[in-house]
Amino acid sequence: MIQGLKICGVSDPKTLNYILNHPKPPSFIGFITNYKKSKRFIEYDKLKELIKVDKKNIKFTSVLVNPDEEILNKIKDLNFDYYQLYDVDPKRTMKIKLKYKIKIITAITVSDKEDVMKYKDYSKISDIILFDSKGYHKSESFDHSLLDNVPESLNKMIAGDIQINDISKFKNKDFIIDLSGALEDQNGKKDINRIDKLLNSFSKI
Numbered sequence: 001m002i003q004g005l006k007i008c009g010v011s012d013p014k015t016l017n018y019i020l021n022h023p024k025p026p027s028f029i030g031f032i033t034n035y036k037k038s039k040r041f042i043e044y045d046k047l048k049e050l051i052k053v054d055k056k057n058i059k060f061t062s063v064l065v066n067p068d069e070e071i072l073n074k075i076k077d078l079n080f081d082y083y084q085l086y087d088v089d090p091k092r093t094m095k096i097k098l099k100y101k102i103k104i105i106t107a108i109t110v111s112d113k114e115d116v117m118k119y120k121d122y123s124k125i126s127d128i129i130l131f132d133s134k135g136y137h138k139s140e141s142f143d144h145s146l147l148d149n150v151p152e153s154l155n156k157m158i159a160g161d162i163q164i165n166d167i168s169k170f171k172n173k174d175f176i177i178d179l180s181g182a183l184e185d186q187n188g189k190k191d192i193n194r195i196d197k198l199l200n201s202f203s204k205i
Contacts, residue, residue: 002170005202006030006157007195008063008180009040013050015190020056022196024203027176030061030084034071039188040180044074051079061105064088067096076100084130090121103127105157109134110142116150123154130178133160164198177202 004027010016011032019025031047032040042050051060059081064071066087084105085093097104106126108118111134119129131150133142141161150156152174159178170177183198185191 003174004176006178008178011040011042018192022199024199025058028059028061030063033062033064034067035065094125105130107132113146116146128155128157130157
């Protein structure tokens with residue numbers, strides 16, 4: 001059974017307010033905090049104002065790629081429940097978790113079984129393991145069957161160009177499903193109609 005839903009790459013108040021006030025909201029919302037190559041990246045001052053809201057039990061997630069101490073110190077008092085870390089080794093992941101007293105989603109980018117097995121290095125440190133594609137901001141996909149042997153007991157999330165119509169394929173899987181690109185229009189902006197379709201479809205699974 002799917003464990004939850006995450007909408008990632010939210011960057012404007014209109015979209016955020018729509019999601020927060022939806023009758024069937026997701027479990028998580030992700031914000032691109034330091035990865036400037038992403039079209040979904042949010043400058044600090046804008047981010048600070050954007051997430052100064054009532055989260056209504058939704059977990060706010062700061063998406064960080066190999067963050068330096070400067071950005072970690074800047075965001076430490078913002079309204080985040082999780083840091084989603086890419087390219088951070090286990091030792092530093094633990095340091096960040098303890099120093100900033102924050103829950104951690106470790107993102108592992110996958111192209112083969114060896115990549116998948118890296119979860120073992122983080123399973124006792126991170127609160128959630130995210131299996132994603134190598135594409136980062138490009139919404140690329142990977143072979144999800146590579147995850148078939150990952151233990152059910154692991155608290156895990158899956159991303160990588162997942163489309164709204166793909167959700168039903170995961171109904172017997174114990175993943176949190178993470179979508180971003182599938183919810184955007186041709187200009188790369190989040191599409192309210194697609195978000196509504198996703199949330200309503202998910203609630204029926």
